[in-house]
Amino acid sequence: MKISTRGRYGLRLLVDIAEHANEGPIALTIVAKRQKLSEKYLQQVALLLTRSGFLNSVKGSGGGYMLSRDPEQINIYDVLDVLEGNIAFEEPVQGEESAIERVIRLHFYQKLDCEVKKAFEGLTLAMVTKAEWFTYVI
Amino acid sequence: MIPLRRAKLVEAERGVQGGYRLSRSGITCQEVLKASEGEFKPVPCKGCTRTDACKTHQIWSMLQHAVVDFSKDITIDELASHLVESETGGGI
Numbered sequence: 001m002k003i004s005t006r007g008r009y010g011l012r013l014l015v016d017i018a019e020h021a022n023e024g025p026i027a028l029t030i031v032a033k034r035q036k037l038s039e040k041y042l043q044q045v046a047l048l049l050t051r052s053g054f055l056n057s058v059k060g061s062g063g064g065y066m067l068s069r070d071p072e073q074i075n076i077y078d079v080l081d082v083l084e085g086n087i088a089f090e091e092p093v094q095g096e097e098s099a100i101e102r103v104i105r106l107h108f109y110q111k112l113d114c115e116v117k118k119a120f121e122g123l124t125l126a127m128v129t130k131a132e133w134f135t136y137v138i
Numbered sequence: 139m140i141p142l143r144r145a146k147l148v149e150a151e152r153g154v155q156g157g158y159r160l161s162r163s164g165i166t167c168q169e170v171l172k173a174s175e176g177e178f179k180p181v182p183c184k185g186c187t188r189t190d191a192c193k194t195h196q197i198w199s200m201l202q203h204a205v206v207d208f209s210k211d212i213t214i215d216e217l218a219s220h221l222v223e224s225e226t227g228g229g230i
Contacts, residue, residue, distance in 0.1 A: 001180065001205075002180060002181070002182075003180045003181050003198065003201075008181055008194065008198075011194045011197065012192075012194050015193050015194055076197060099221055100221060103217055103220045103221050104217060106220075107212070107216070107217055107220050108167055108212055108217065111208070111212070112205065112208050112209070115204055115205075115208040116201065116204055116205065116208075118204075119200060119201065119203075119204035120200075120201075123197075123200075128193050128194065128196065128197060129193065131193055131196065
């Protein structure tokens with residue numbers, strides 16, 4: 001499992017907007033400059049995050065994007081699930097599954113996905129923005 | 139098989155009765171995955187100068203630890219025992 005560019009940039013966009021939430025709607029031009037990311041790419045990601053209900057778009061001059069709700073209410077796992085489509089290791093069974101494949105799927109990949117979900121449990125955008133949950137050494 | 143042999147996870151025996159066997163018990167999924175696919179890295183952040191300032195980097199670091207730690211807990215012996223339980227063999 002690899003997190004795609006969309007997943008990585010999408011989260012950076014949300015963190016950036018959350019950090020500047022008191023400034024009103026944030027234009028993507030500003031985020032692109034601050035994060036050194038392509039504005040074109042950010043537009044695509046912002047559209048997806050708006051459609052899935054994490055961002056609100058404000059039109060007109062002084063417009064931009066705002067979080068649709070408090071960052072405490074935005075779960076990182078849910079955001080990644082939308083950005084990545086699916087963040088599971090377990091893959092759908094194709095064709096006939098051998099006994100070994102089945103054991104590995106059920107007793108390794110499926111449990112691993114549960115573990116990953118557990119690791120993300122309760123992790124909100126607010127916590128990431130404040131960096132207060134951080135327990136691992138990079 | 140070559141990366142697994144290099145990592146000393148399997149041993150080869152030559153000859154008519156030859157083949158491969160696990161080199162020891164207690165081999166973990168993490169050892170196998172590391173040998174065959176390299177270190178698990180969910181994002182290609184190597185060499186990024188923003189690492190210290192990047193708040194999302196903590197998320198990827200957490201994800202990496204969660205996956206690696208779990209993979210260390212599951213052994214090949216354990217997976218094989220489930221295979222015995224279900225009383226079915228079968229190819230890879």
